[in-house]
Amino acid sequence: GENVEQHPSTLSVQEGDSAVIKCTYSDSASNYFPWYKQELGKRPQLIIDIRSNVGEKKDQRIAVTLNKTAKHFSLHITETQPEDSAVYFCAASLGTGTASKLTFGTGTRLQVTL
Amino acid sequence: DARVTQTPRHKVTEMGQEVTMRCQPILGHNTVFWYRQTMMQGLELLAYFRNRAPLDDSGMPKDRFSAEMPDATLATLKIQPSEPRDSAVYFCASGSEAKNIQYFGAGTRLSVL
Numbered sequence: 001g002e003n004v005e006q007h008p009s010t011l012s013v014q015e016g017d018s019a020v021i022k023c024t025y026s027d028s029a030s031n032y033f034p035w036y037k038q039e040l041g042k043r044p045q046l047i048i049d050i051r052s053n054v055g056e057k058k059d060q061r062i063a064v065t066l067n068k069t070a071k072h073f074s075l076h077i078t079e080t081q082p083e084d085s086a087v088y089f090c091a092a093s094l095g096t097g098t099a100s101k102l103t104f105g106t107g108t109r110l111q112v113t114l
Numbered sequence: 115d116a117r118v119t120q121t122p123r124h125k126v127t128e129m130g131q132e133v134t135m136r137c138q139p140i141l142g143h144n145t146v147f148w149y150r151q152t153m154m155q156g157l158e159l160l161a162y163f164r165n166r167a168p169l170d171d172s173g174m175p176k177d178r179f180s181a182e183m184p185d186a187t188l189a190t191l192k193i194q195p196s197e198p199r200d201s202a203v204y205f206c207a208s209g210s211e212a213k214n215i216q217y218f219g220a221g222t223r224l225s226v227l
Contacts, residue, residue: 032214043205043218044157089157099145099209099216101170104157 002027004092006105013080014113021108023090024072030092033066033073034102039086047088048075080112116140118208118219126225132194135222137206138187146189147207147216148174148181157205163189196226 003026013019034049050057050064050073057064066073077084087109091102119138127133139146147162161171166183174181178197183189193200203223207216
């Protein structure tokens with residue numbers, strides 16, 4: 001089955017700096033890669049996703065890049081703010097349109113310091 | 115703002131007791147997922163259903179866990195008998211045929227003493 005590795009497990013940045021989280025996946029057939037943000041005691045919430053026919057996607061301060069050849073994808077957060085502090089999970093799926101099961105990475109705890 | 119609803123939000127029980135967790139997916143969503151989250155194992159998929167039919171329950175310990183969808187508006191996850199190692203947060207998520215996005219409920223925090 002699919003295996004997703006995520007690094008780093010913890011990341012501390014100063015407010016205003018950029019943060020990068022990296023994930024690799026094992027199944028070359030995976031074609032959907034969402035990122036979820038989970039604040040302490042809350043539910044995971046989708047913040048951005050990318051499909052295998054796209055190399056990069058951006059939404060304001062958040063961007064995701066995908067390298068299918070190397071089987072890795074990354075989350076980039078620019079101009080970090082204290083409210084970005086949370087645990088971020090990457091995931092991979094074989095979904096082609098309908099909701100399909102996700103394999104999650106182990107999470108990255110991001111701390112944005114003032 | 116449509117949301118996945120889970121009950122109870124918190125459950126404390128003693129080892130050996132039966133635990134039932136409930137999930138109401140977003141109206142119109144036809145796929146329901148059950149995840150378990152622990153510090154050690156992260157987010158693990160236990161089981162999922164599409165159009166109320168179980169598609170994959172390979173992540174679920176079969177001897178004590180069972181998952182069902184009695185109807186399109188209710189999914190249940192049962193543990194019988196419960197054990198301390200079952201202590202975790204259990205999330206339900208739902209998704210639709212239209213796009214590959216899962217929406218999570220607020221979770222049930224289970225503590226088995």
